[in-house]
Amino acid sequence: MNKLTITAVTTALLSFGIAGNAMADKHAFNDAESAVEYRQNALSIMRDNFAAMGDMVKGDVAFDAAIFQQRAEDFARLSHIPWAGFSVDGAMPGDNTDALPEIWDNWDEFKQRTVDFTADAEKLAEVAAGGSLDDIKPVFMAAAKNCKGCHDNYKD
Amino acid sequence: MNKLTITAVTTALLSFGIAGNAMADKHAFNDAESAVEYRQNALSIMRDNFAAMGDMVKGDVAFDAAIFQQRAEDFARLSHIPWAGFSVDGAMPGDNTDALPEIWDNWDEFKQRTVDFTADAEKLAEVAAGGSLDDIKPVFMAAAKNCKGCHDNYKD
Numbered sequence: 001m002n003k004l005t006i007t008a009v010t011t012a013l014l015s016f017g018i019a020g021n022a023m024a025d026k027h028a029f030n031d032a033e034s035a036v037e038y039r040q041n042a043l044s045i046m047r048d049n050f051a052a053m054g055d056m057v058k059g060d061v062a063f064d065a066a067i068f069q070q071r072a073e074d075f076a077r078l079s080h081i082p083w084a085g086f087s088v089d090g091a092m093p094g095d096n097t098d099a100l101p102e103i104w105d106n107w108d109e110f111k112q113r114t115v116d117f118t119a120d121a122e123k124l125a126e127v128a129a130g131g132s133l134d135d136i137k138p139v140f141m142a143a144a145k146n147c148k149g150c151h152d153n154y155k156d
Numbered sequence: 157m158n159k160l161t162i163t164a165v166t167t168a169l170l171s172f173g174i175a176g177n178a179m180a181d182k183h184a185f186n187d188a189e190s191a192v193e194y195r196q197n198a199l200s201i202m203r204d205n206f207a208a209m210g211d212m213v214k215g216d217v218a219f220d221a222a223i224f225q226q227r228a229e230d231f232a233r234l235s236h237i238p239w240a241g242f243s244v245d246g247a248m249p250g251d252n253t254d255a256l257p258e259i260w261d262n263w264d265e266f267k268q269r270t271v272d273f274t275a276d277a278e279k280l281a282e283v284a285a286g287g288s289l290d291d292i293k294p295v296f297m298a299a300a301k302n303c304k305g306c307h308d309n310y311k312d
Contacts, residue, residue, distance in 0.1 A: 029204075029208070034204070037200075038201055038204050041197040041198075041200050041201045042197075042201050044193075044197050045194055045197045045198050045237065048185075048190070048194050052185070070240065073236075074236065074237055074240065077233040077234070077236055077237065078233070078234075078237065080229075080230065080233055081201065081230055081233065081234065084226065084230065
């Protein structure tokens with residue numbers, strides 16, 4: 001998929017109002033343990049992409065526009081995925097998760113943060129398609145701030 | 157996101173030629189071990205979604221059109237993700253992976269399979285948006301056959 005196509009698709013997605021995500025309130029997991037594992041795996045590979053982009057933003061790794069764009073596209077796709085693993089009965093805090101009970105005490109606020117997060121990720125993919133690190137930096141930093149904000153409130 | 161919006165977006169994606177995926181030949185992983193972990197996590201949550209849909213297709217779990225649609229959408233997003241973890245120098249077969257050397261011996265054929273797989277997943281998401289299990293079944297079975305075909309050739 002060339003850059004022009006990605007840009008066109010990003011524009012199409014935004015014009016169709018896909019800045020939010022489609023978090024379901026019910027989801028088919030067999031048990032809470034598998035839901036926790038699911039969300040942890042999803043968050044892990046999401047973080048891998050964000051960390052790789054962060055290395056370039058910080059200058060620890062040379063900026064490569066093509067790699068950054070691929071990472072941003074995958075990060076935007078993944079930004080939809082983990083939340084289903086939170087919406088399962090019993091998938092609450094325990095020995096095997098750092099998720100705090102505040103998530104379920106503030107469910108609507110948590111859900112809104114996931115929608116905002118997906119919007120951040122889509123915006124980052126859009127700006128990454130342009131290939132300019134100067135344009136990317138402020139959008140990346142805004143996304144990073146929102147990552148941290150959610151972790152501060154909802155992760156042990 | 158309501159059903160109409162998802163259908164419109166699916167149509168938009170297909171009309172923009174996003175039946176294929178954007179597998180990169182280079183990707184920023186720090187080491188082969190992290191690339192292997194990345195692709196295993198991605199394949200794991202992809203499989204979770206496919207298995208949950210399979211339970212409904214087989215009748216082991218009651219068909220719920222909304223859950224199936226959510227799973228199919230997430231599966232389509234995830235169908236783009238694992239392949240970057242294969243395209244890293246040194247991320248070859250070893251103690252910690254079931255990937256066979258045939259992947260790298262037949263790299264172009266493997267890549268084509270990932271493109272075909274993403275097309276299968278997009279088609280499944282499209283038909284899932286219609287909510288008819290009768291329409292879903294043949295598309296799901298075709299995708300399952302292609303999953304198995306790739307595993308038979310490339311997974312220990």
